[in-house]
Amino acid sequence: MGNMLSSKEAEDDNWKSDARYAMESGTYCIICGGPFDLEGDVYNLDPKEPRYQWVYDFRLLGHTHDVERHRATSGNNRPRNTSSVEDVFLSERASFSMSGAGIFEVVDESGTDDIWYNTLWYKPASTSSLFALHEACIETSCRALDRLRGGATPSLAMLYQFLNARFLASHAHAHPKDDTANDIFDLCRVSYSCGPRSVLAMTRLEWWGGEYDRFYANPLDIPDLEAFVFNVLVASSHEQDSGSKMVLTMQEPRGIERLPTELFDIIRTYLPPKSVIKLHRTSKTLATKVPLHNAFWRDGLHDGSLHPHIWDLDIKRIETFRQESNITFSASDWDWRSVAKLLAMKRFPVTGRDARLDDMPLGFWNRCRIWSVIEEALIHGREWPPAQRRRDSGFEVSKT
Numbered sequence: 001m002g003n004m005l006s007s008k009e010a011e012d013d014n015w016k017s018d019a020r021y022a023m024e025s026g027t028y029c030i031i032c033g034g035p036f037d038l039e040g041d042v043y044n045l046d047p048k049e050p051r052y053q054w055v056y057d058f059r060l061l062g063h064t065h066d067v068e069r070h071r072a073t074s075g076n077n078r079p080r081n082t083s084s085v086e087d088v089f090l091s092e093r094a095s096f097s098m099s100g101a102g103i104f105e106v107v108d109e110s111g112t113d114d115i116w117y118n119t120l121w122y123k124p125a126s127t128s129s130l131f132a133l134h135e136a137c138i139e140t141s142c143r144a145l146d147r148l149r150g151g152a153t154p155s156l157a158m159l160y161q162f163l164n165a166r167f168l169a170s171h172a173h174a175h176p177k178d179d180t181a182n183d184i185f186d187l188c189r190v191s192y193s194c195g196p197r198s199v200l201a202m203t204r205l206e207w208w209g210g211e212y213d214r215f216y217a218n219p220l221d222i223p224d225l226e227a228f229v230f231n232v233l234v235a236s237s238h239e240q241d242s243g244s245k246m247v248l249t250m251q252e253p254r255g256i257e258r259l260p261t262e263l264f265d266i267i268r269t270y271l272p273p274k275s276v277i278k279l280h281r282t283s284k285t286l287a288t289k290v291p292l293h294n295a296f297w298r299d300g301l302h303d304g305s306l307h308p309h310i311w312d313l314d315i316k317r318i319e320t321f322r323q324e325s326n327i328t329f330s331a332s333d334w335d336w337r338s339v340a341k342l343l344a345m346k347r348f349p350v351t352g353r354d355a356r357l358d359d360m361p362l363g364f365w366n367r368c369r370i371w372s373v374i375e376e377a378l379i380h381g382r383e384w385p386p387a388q389r390r391r392d393s394g395f396e397v398s399k400t
């Protein structure tokens, strides 16, 4: 019995998924942990399904003065650079070569020939690297960086600097044979409450169970997003809009509290939602003068100012769902605050989570995961501090 267990454990220890092999060969996206090719021994997965095609859309990101050091083929032709940002190289859509580990092909300036490149290449004297990244991960990460570290630096330049700093720091501290040195976002780790951080951390049983599907869901194109939010609204309709309830105070107004309500109505139009919420929380008097009505939460979700990782919510489409349904309550009864509170979450516990999240689109789940990978690294990381963190990062409404 003991021998059987030992051999089983040894077998599990030695088992590696295709995603893990892709990581070790450098042919994976270091932001999401996913590969650029789903051919292989992935259970019950048809790589040709349209919903998986975003995985095949990727580009190379690097420094313009250093990209040639990563070249794997000789020649004087140059690659096309689609980036307009100074010093940043972003290739045309790349392809994957089966002729060698970590080899990618991009078209040259003439459009007639391909150039081969190595990515994630490191030597102790290295100061920069070249990264292959899904287009969806580039866009999601740029949006996150822009929101969390916004400033004068273009988001694509921030993304390169951020990845490069973490990559160099990870390799500088790693053993030369450490095959996880490229894992700059801890994607091989399993979170106690939320499960695997990427497909790289999944066990064989989880692969058999098909749990890879959510990691391979398109984080950009989420056609079911409005239907999901509509269902959350319906499920939340019984909750009270406590943000707009009457607050009584016996204290005399002091300082800014003496300003008329009409002036606060004007001031709040110039403030981001988080500042409005802070103003609302300052005192009981301001809670009355700066109320957080249903429209505040709805409009903040609509324009992305409340939760920047939800930048594409079509409120009109949600209203259409309501009109086409048999639901009798009016849109003014909807509890947008409760929805905003729920959607502030980006890491979802495996068990015991809110039942309203049960029908969450997999693409939305994956977008939240990728966004939080960047967000957590910005909050906790020390490798890349060129700009002061914006005070409105890590937005929360849970205490409101």
Ligand SMILES: [Zn+2]
Pocket: 029, 030, 031, 032, 033, 034, 133, 134, 137
């Ligand atoms: Zn990716």
